[in-house]
Amino acid sequence: MRPQNPPVAVAFMLTATAFIAATMLFAKSLGTETLGPPLHPLQISHGRFLFAFLTIATMAAVLRPRISRPHFGLHIGRTLFGWGGVTLMFAAVAYIPLSDATAISFLNPVFGMLLAIPLLGERVGPWRWFAAFTALLGALVLLRPGPDSFQLAGLLALGAAVVMGMELIFIKKLANREGPFQILLVNNTIGLVIATVAVLPVWVMPTPAQWAALAGLGMLMAAAQACFVNAMARADASFITPFSYITLVFASLYDLLIFDVVPDAVSISGAAIILGGASLLAWRERRAKAAS
Template structure:
């Protein structure tokens, strides 16, 4: 029998912080693959294919060792969740090739805001003034990061915004899946379906990666698998409302990696916009905790 995991908020925070280093690492590797840093740039669909392929290999290897007890899955929810997750990841990888990692990372923190809006028609949820206020704050931050002036507008930022919207739809499916199946089963099925979808989508744009790119694609998948494992362990040891704010450290590490890898320094607009988005997201997380919403494991929200 498996012993229940003890409630341990400090350890949960450590697990989530470690996960954020891995998540930020995936964006750095995706940017290297999508630019000429490692050779001829790979198409975002090929980068996302590598992410799912090598994450599938890593997670299925763990499952083969642990022999988890599997239950009958809800295939409709899994297919919907994975399809939107794959699309969101592909758009995110496309965005980071053209805009700073800090901008792309901050914009994708809008996904719970879009999920909140989508939950009104799709889940019948009621949204009060606090949650609407948090959403408006976050969206103002996004508008700042989009730099909507003729001289500074970044069209590629719209890719990150679309990624956040699609990942918000993914969260709707995750809410429906929450509590139905074990985290390892959800991750295994997610990555199995993901590699199937990605393998079909990559066919028209496939090009033979260089040895360095193969290594980077493998690192991308393993980093994502490690991030998912850390989030699973973190969420098992503390309430989601306590753990969620620690995930915002992803922005710090993404900024640091972008500086170390590409010499990119965040400007005042990035700092202002990111700060406003994180403020809105933090208020939303606090309100969700006050309302005692049933939150799915954060690990399951990572595509």
């Protein structure tokens, strides 16, 4: 076990947030006409897993980590939901601002908490229910429920948060069973198989610029996962997880610089409400862990 080093953990997490927001930027560029004819979300997620696998497999060949027998049932479940969530998110960012999609994605721990009640038998107290309600209220604000402003694509991001919340159930079951690097390697290997089968009906030849963006997306995702694992290894999850919300700052900055999109008052309000609920949930998790 690595020694605790909170400053280094924060540096790793902030780097991960910058990389994750950049993957969303690449996905938006690939899903619109920025780099050529828009690619199908299934093809974008295939590129994400292909190049992430190549990156992690190269690291494995160099580092030669010890691999124990993986629990393939849990890995397949985790990867299937992870692939589904990523694909839905890539579909969403083609139509709504990166900041809105990123903010809605922060609901996945909320849905993970709700799903853990029937699937893991966890008990949820009033503060956690209040945090979940607050975050969901923020999502409702971002969806702009009105005949002239409703964001249908926002439902794709909401669906992604639900599916990735289910992924968290499998991640909890995998925790402490296997090493972080092994989990990344197995996850991206299975993900590549699933994504390859799914993309066959819609695959088209990307342009050179799109190939470069797909490679950048996959490699940045692998780098983000590595930074995230290193951050979690150097500090308590309850301390380091709230720093992941900085992803929203990077997403808004990239959207402004590349697509000239400025978050409006509704986007800022909805994001603030979601972050408030998510932060309250993280605080309660920390208090509960300290008391146990």
